[in-house]
Amino acid sequence: MAKLEVLTALDKAKTQWYHFTAIIVAGMGFFTDAYDLFCIATVTKLLGRLYYYNPASGKPGLLPPGASSAVTGVALVGTLLGQLFFGWLGDKLGRKKVYGVTLMLMVVSSVASGLSLGSTPKSVITTLCFFRFWLGFGIGGDYPLSATIMSEYANTRTRGGFIAAVFAMQGFGILAGAAVAIIVSAAFKNAYPRPAFDEDPEASTPHQADFVWRIILMFGAIPAALTYYWRMRMPETARYTALVQGNAKRAAQDMATVLNMEFADDAAAEGAKSPREEPYGLFSRKFLKRHGIHLLGTTSCWFFLDIAYYSGNLFQKDVLTAINWLPSASSMSAIEEVYRISRAQALIALCSTVPGYWVTVFTIDIIGRFVIQLQGFFFMTVFMLAVAIPYDHWVNKQHGVFFALYALTFFFSNFGPNSTTFIVPAELYPARLRSTCHGISAAAGKAGAILGAFGFQYAWEDPDPTKDDYGYGPGIGHKKTLIALAACNAAGFFCTFFVPETNGRSLEEISGENEDDEDEDGDDAMKTDGGATHTS
Numbered sequence: 001m002a003k004l005e006v007l008t009a010l011d012k013a014k015t016q017w018y019h020f021t022a023i024i025v026a027g028m029g030f031f032t033d034a035y036d037l038f039c040i041a042t043v044t045k046l047l048g049r050l051y052y053y054n055p056a057s058g059k060p061g062l063l064p065p066g067a068s069s070a071v072t073g074v075a076l077v078g079t080l081l082g083q084l085f086f087g088w089l090g091d092k093l094g095r096k097k098v099y100g101v102t103l104m105l106m107v108v109s110s111v112a113s114g115l116s117l118g119s120t121p122k123s124v125i126t127t128l129c130f131f132r133f134w135l136g137f138g139i140g141g142d143y144p145l146s147a148t149i150m151s152e153y154a155n156t157r158t159r160g161g162f163i164a165a166v167f168a169m170q171g172f173g174i175l176a177g178a179a180v181a182i183i184v185s186a187a188f189k190n191a192y193p194r195p196a197f198d199e200d201p202e203a204s205t206p207h208q209a210d211f212v213w214r215i216i217l218m219f220g221a222i223p224a225a226l227t228y229y230w231r232m233r234m235p236e237t238a239r240y241t242a243l244v245q246g247n248a249k250r251a252a253q254d255m256a257t258v259l260n261m262e263f264a265d266d267a268a269a270e271g272a273k274s275p276r277e278e279p280y281g282l283f284s285r286k287f288l289k290r291h292g293i294h295l296l297g298t299t300s301c302w303f304f305l306d307i308a309y310y311s312g313n314l315f316q317k318d319v320l321t322a323i324n325w326l327p328s329a330s331s332m333s334a335i336e337e338v339y340r341i342s343r344a345q346a347l348i349a350l351c352s353t354v355p356g357y358w359v360t361v362f363t364i365d366i367i368g369r370f371v372i373q374l375q376g377f378f379f380m381t382v383f384m385l386a387v388a389i390p391y392d393h394w395v396n397k398q399h400g401v402f403f404a405l406y407a408l409t410f411f412f413s414n415f416g417p418n419s420t421t422f423i424v425p426a427e428l429y430p431a432r433l434r435s436t437c438h439g440i441s442a443a444a445g446k447a448g449a450i451l452g453a454f455g456f457q458y459a460w461e462d463p464d465p466t467k468d469d470y471g472y473g474p475g476i477g478h479k480k481t482l483i484a485l486a487a488c489n490a491a492g493f494f495c496t497f498f499v500p501e502t503n504g505r506s507l508e509e510i511s512g513e514n515e516d517d518e519d520e521d522g523d524d525a526m527k528t529d530g531g532a533t534h535t536s
Contacts, residue, residue, distance in 0.1 A: 006238050006252040010259075011156040011506045018258045022153050023162060025234065026146040027169030028227040032106055033139045034173030035180075036220040037075055040132070042181040042342045043213035044071055049205045049334040050213075051121035060197050060204070060329040067125050073453035074129045075136035076310070080446035082140020087439015090141075091244070091432055095149050096236045098141065103228050105138030107221045114218030140446070144438035147426035151434075152237035156506050160364040163423045168357035171414065175354055178346035180219050185339040188212050194333040205334035212338060234258075243431040243513065282433055290512055294428050295437060297498025301373065302421040302445030304492035308380065308485040309413050311452035312406075319406065320344050325399050352407040356414025368503040369420045370496065376416010377493035381486050383408045388482035417492055421445060427502040430511040448488075 044063060053061030063071065082102070089098050112131040118124035146166055154162040188208060197204040235258060238251035280286035312319070320326045326340055364372055387394065387405045394402035421441070429437040502510050 004242050004248050004251075006242060006248055006255060007506070007508060010153070010238055010255065013155045013259060015155070015158055016259055019153065019158075019162060021230070022150060022234070023165045025227060025230045026150055027166045028223050029103060029106075029142040029146055029169075029231075030167060031169040031173040031176065032110075032220055032224040032227075033142055034170035035177045035223070036106065036110060036135055036139060036217075037079070038174050038345075039177035039181065039216055039220065040072060040075070042178065042338060042345065043216055044068060045329065045341065046209060046213050046334055046338050047071065047125070049329075049337075050210055051124060053201075053205065055201065058201075060201075060334075062329075063125075067122075069454045070129050071125060071132070073450055075132040075139070076446050076449045076453055078133040078136025078138075079140040079143075080136075080443045080450065082137035083143050083439040083442040083446060084140075085137075085439075086141030087144035087435045087437075087442070090145050090148060090435035090439075094236050094240055094245075095145055095152075095435065096234060099145050099149070099231050099234070100228060102138045102141030102145065103224050103231060105141075106135060106224045107228070109135035109138060110221035110224065111218050114214040114216075116214075140439075140442070143422070143442040144426075144435045147422055147438050148435045149234070149237055151423075151426035151507065152239040152431070156504065158365055159427070160369060160423055160503060161361050163426055164357070164361040164364050164419050167419055167422045168354075168361055171349065171354040171357040175346060175349040177216075177220075178342045178349055181216050181338060181342035182346060184212055184215050185335050185342060189333075189335045189339055192335070194335065196332050196336075197330045197334075204332075209334050212335060239431045239507065243508075282436060287433070291429060291437070293498050294500070295440065297495060298421065298425045298428065298437075298441040299444035300495040301417060301492050301499060302441050303448040304488045304495060305377075305413070305417045305421055306445040306448035307452040307455075307488040308384070308409075309418055309452075310449035311455075311485055312409065312413075320403075325403055348407050348410060352411040353414055356411040356416070357419060359415040360419040363415075364419070364423070365503065368501050369424050370499065370501040370503075372415065373417045373420040373424075373496050373499070374493065376412045376418075376420070377489050377496060379412040380409050380416065381489040381493065383412065384482055384486035384489060388479055388486060391479040391482065417496075424499055424502055427507060427510055428500075430513050431507070434507075434511075452485075 045060075048063040048068075049061040051061065052063055052067075062068075086098055086102055109131050113128060113135060116124055116128040116131060118127050147163060150163045150166050151159060188206075188211070192206045192208050194200075194204050194206050235254040238255045241251035241254065242248040321328070326344055329337055332340065360372060383405050387402060387409070394405075425438040425441040426434065507513075
């Protein structure tokens with residue numbers, strides 16, 4: 001059947017100011033997401049010094065392995081559940097109705113995380129983990145909703161770049177997290193100068209340092225709160241209104257108000273119902289026939305990517321300390337350590353993470369999703385192996401080369417699968433299942449991130465037959481851990497062949513929503529083709 005005029009017009013619409021407004025409104029959610037997820041890495045060592053210092057050990061305080069993994073990973077658990085729940089809810093109730101809820105949950109939980117109180121170290125960490133779980137739950141909702149909204153607003157020609165631009169705000173969020181930690185720690189360091197731990201263990205951690213981690217965590221509420229008003233003003237997407245609710249006239253009216261588009265009354269009335277009903281449900285035989293391989297591809301690629309990506313981001317401080325790029329904890333005061341860790345993370349974000357995102361933005365609609373994802377996984381594997389195999393050489397002689405190779409893995413993750421795994425699920429699936437399937441794909445990624453966050457903590461420790469004063473047992477060692485992450489990248493490379501190219505076609509053509517039922521057993525609109533490109 002003929003495609004609705006409003007959808008055809010959206011596909012052919014010129015890029016307008018509202019497109020950029022939508023990028024900022026949706027992107028600020030991802031800015032906040034990245035800030036909240038990754039800023040914890042700048043303060044975990046400070047938490048150990050504040051709450052787990054044992055004078056008898058002769059070492060700076062360190063979070064026990066269980067507490068460290070929980071503080072780092074509990075937000076990822078919440079994110080996984082939020083992606084599944086809000087992804088499903090976005091298809092049931094509409095994108096706009098759910099969009100503001102996720103943002104307010106993030107605001108409240110960010111503030112509450114910084115206010116975590118307790119009479120014992122365990123109670124403080126437990127309270128922090130509780131609020132970071134709900135923070136992650138709100139963050140999880142932002143993934144399927146932001147991707148779906150942007151894909152349904154965008155025109156065919158620039159859709160990939162627009163969705164990538166929303167996701168690229170994550171890079172600025174990571175950079176902002178490091179920058180805020182630098183500013184806060186520098187202010188406290190100058191106001192309350194303290195000696196290094198080796199010089200005076202007791203004096204090296206002032207009680208004012210307790211404010212440092214709280215301020216850093218609470219700052220994440222500000223960009224989310226500033227975005228709430230604009231999110232509530234966004235109309236429902238035309239594709240949801242027309243194809244799911246069956247009201248093409250309302251869809252045309254909504255888009256006319258924000259995109260300066262006009263539709264003839266008779267044409268809008270003609271399409272008062274969607275052109276074709278989609279009777280099949282999620283995981284039905286029909287769905288599995290059309291999109292089963294696609295769902296396997298989007299989930300597996302995201303899963304393998306996030307094992308390596310989140311391990312690398314959340315534990316940068318451990319990697320850089322291992323190669324002596326960061327001084328040992330004993331040679332610094334507690335606040336100085338936060339400052340040094342944040343500065344290193346800001347440098348990696350500025351030199352590799354942020355550029356990688358924006359190279360994707362400017363090239364994805366030219367060279368396509370498939371090529372970017374494939375080359376990204378390939379170079380991530382190459383550079384991770386280049387770091388891992390001669391690891392002892394880099395650690396002992398060539399710290400600068402190690403740092404450069406390590407940074408390149410982040411560049412190619414963002415100019416690669418970290419961007420495309422977010423974009424493609426927002427394009428492959430039909431409108432009434434789009435948010436749900438994106439949520440499932442993203443949740444698979446967070447399952448990988450959880451595996452990386454909890455597994456890396458234990459695997460990274462050097463093998464040792466005895467536990468140290470903090471309860472760490474033997475791991476498989478630095479070199480083998482990095483090789484394992486390289487293997488995850490290689491697995492993602494091969495899983496990419498399950499995901500077809502989506503560049504240059506309308507969402508309805510990609511998902512098959514314009515097909516007649518009798519065509520189902522014939523030429524599907526999208527068949528898995530090992531990544532063959534389909535461009536207009």
